[in-house]
Amino acid sequence: MIKPVKYYSTNLRAAEVGFREALLKGIAPDGGLYMPKEIPVIPAELIRKFSELEYYEIAYQVTRHFLQGQISDVELLAITKDAYNYEVPLEHVYERKYVMRLDQGPTASFKDFAARMMGRLMQYYLDKEKRELLILTATSGDTGSAIANAFYGLDNIECVVLFPEKEVTDRQRKQMTTLGKNVQIVGLDAKFDDCQYLVKRAFADPDLDFLHLSSANSINIGRILPQIVYYFYAYARLSNGAEDKAIFSVPSGNFGDMMGGMIAWKMGLPVEKFVIACNENDEFPDFVHTGHYNKIEPSKNCLSSAMNVGHPSNLSRFVALYGGVMDEKGHINKAPDMEKIRQEVFTVSISDSETKKMIARAYEEHKLLLEPHGSVGWYGLKKYLTENPGQNTPEQLCVSLETAHPAKFPQQIQEILKIDPALPPSLVGLEEKEESYDHLKNEYDFFKDYLIRNYS
Numbered sequence: 001m002i003k004p005v006k007y008y009s010t011n012l013r014a015a016e017v018g019f020r021e022a023l024l025k026g027i028a029p030d031g032g033l034y035m036p037k038e039i040p041v042i043p044a045e046l047i048r049k050f051s052e053l054e055y056y057e058i059a060y061q062v063t064r065h066f067l068q069g070q071i072s073d074v075e076l077l078a079i080t081k082d083a084y085n086y087e088v089p090l091e092h093v094y095e096r097k098y099v100m101r102l103d104q105g106p107t108a109s110f111k112d113f114a115a116r117m118m119g120r121l122m123q124y125y126l127d128k129e130k131r132e133l134l135i136l137t138a139t140s141g142d143t144g145s146a147i148a149n150a151f152y153g154l155d156n157i158e159c160v161v162l163f164p165e166k167e168v169t170d171r172q173r174k175q176m177t178t179l180g181k182n183v184q185i186v187g188l189d190a191k192f193d194d195c196q197y198l199v200k201r202a203f204a205d206p207d208l209d210f211l212h213l214s215s216a217n218s219i220n221i222g223r224i225l226p227q228i229v230y231y232f233y234a235y236a237r238l239s240n241g242a243e244d245k246a247i248f249s250v251p252s253g254n255f256g257d258m259m260g261g262m263i264a265w266k267m268g269l270p271v272e273k274f275v276i277a278c279n280e281n282d283e284f285p286d287f288v289h290t291g292h293y294n295k296i297e298p299s300k301n302c303l304s305s306a307m308n309v310g311h312p313s314n315l316s317r318f319v320a321l322y323g324g325v326m327d328e329k330g331h332i333n334k335a336p337d338m339e340k341i342r343q344e345v346f347t348v349s350i351s352d353s354e355t356k357k358m359i360a361r362a363y364e365e366h367k368l369l370l371e372p373h374g375s376v377g378w379y380g381l382k383k384y385l386t387e388n389p390g391q392n393t394p395e396q397l398c399v400s401l402e403t404a405h406p407a408k409f410p411q412q413i414q415e416i417l418k419i420d421p422a423l424p425p426s427l428v429g430l431e432e433k434e435e436s437y438d439h440l441k442n443e444y445d446f447f448k449d450y451l452i453r454n455y456s
């Protein structure tokens with residue numbers, strides 16, 4: 001009999017729960033984030049066998065370790081097969097250095113990986129229990145479109161996405177507003193933080209309990225588990241034997257992506273080092289170097305806009321992985337093992353001018369086409385290799401993550417490289433599609449009334 005993995009709250013003041021509850025609740029009642037109590041280990045022989053499997057089969061094998069005894073194998077395989085119906089290219093750059101392009105999903109951002117699987121996992125439980133859920137999400141651009149696309153057409157789930165009308169690009173907006181069906185988009189003449197505030201307030205409002213609200217942002221453990229998978233996939237495709245260890249570089253903002261990788265490592269993936277590359281929002285590199293954590297308020301506006309995070313929510317998960325306790329406000333109640341963190345992780349802040357320079361250099365030297373987020377990751381990897389000549393060898397396997405398609409940032413690519421990146425199939429025809437969305441005043445009472453009127 002398999003014992004299902006339990007999830008505890010990083011604040012340590014809430015009861016442990018099973019996966020279903022962690023997924024549907026999103027946040028623990030004490031304000032903490034759910035983390036697996038034990039991290040299951042995948043035997044090395046099984047990891048080696050992944051080399052013969054399709055992406056969705058690896059997704060099944062990896063997530064199964066967390067979901068055994070909670071979701072049947074047959075149904076889990078059906079979920080991963082339905083979620084991962086697109087390519088995951090590993091682009092060779094030079095020597096054994098690769099860029100993993102996580103940009104072939106429906107919204108051309110890596111957030112599709114997590115959102116598509118999370119949506120299907122939620123639907124699995126709702127179907128079984130014959131009940132409904134209303135997903136509320138605030139977006140600064142990419143999360144909203146990934147969530148909207150991932151939940152589009154799913155039964156028993158309604159989805160409302162709030163976005164700041166003046167802060168998203170036309171393309172980002174159209175990726176959300178051209179869907180329809182169970183996806184309702186709401187524009188506010190406000191900032192992202194205001195949208196976030198309305199959503200948080202709705203979650204805390206007992207008058208709205210009857211709507212069964214749930215959240216889809218990266219605090220949900222259901223978004224972390226799918227992000228463990230592509231690290232195993234890259235390693236399975238590229239490793240040349242049992243002794244091989246990989247260096248991964250992850251452009252990071254809210255640290256959901258990096259958490260997936262760190263959990264993969266703890267599950268037994270052979271990793272040499274994790275490079276965590278941030279933009280000018282350098283609270284994390286600063287924390288690792290000094291041991292003191294100071295969030296950045298307000299966050300700085302950098303080119304890699306999806307990484308403009310001054311206080312990453314998933315940091316409390318990272319701290320938990322190293323034996324510490326950090327609450328949602330960023331207070332450290334128990335220090336993590338800083339020595340171990342420094343051994344395992346290399347972290348660096350990349351400026352906007354470095355980001356631009358690397359877009360030019362990567363293209364010049366290797367015909368490698370990067371957008372700003374991927375450029376931060378690639379630059380981080382280069383810095384690590386330069387500072388650690390012992391590992392800067394032709395044999396060392398390195399994988400840097402590209403988290404969005406360059407065509408999502410046409411102005412910057414045109415300005416720096418004087419080329420117009422071709423649209424991925426998922427974005428073709430978007431311009432001509434008809435848009436529809438509601439506009440609301442930036443006041444909680446209007447939003448509350450809107451939800452009651454449309455979803456009671």
Ligand SMILES: *Cc1c(COP(=O)(O)O)cnc(C)c1O
Nearest residue numbers: 252253254255256257306403404
């Ligand atoms: C969200 C996002 C990131 C940052 O990922 P985190 O999991 O928040 O660290 C990086 N690049 C792109 C394109 C994104 O959309």
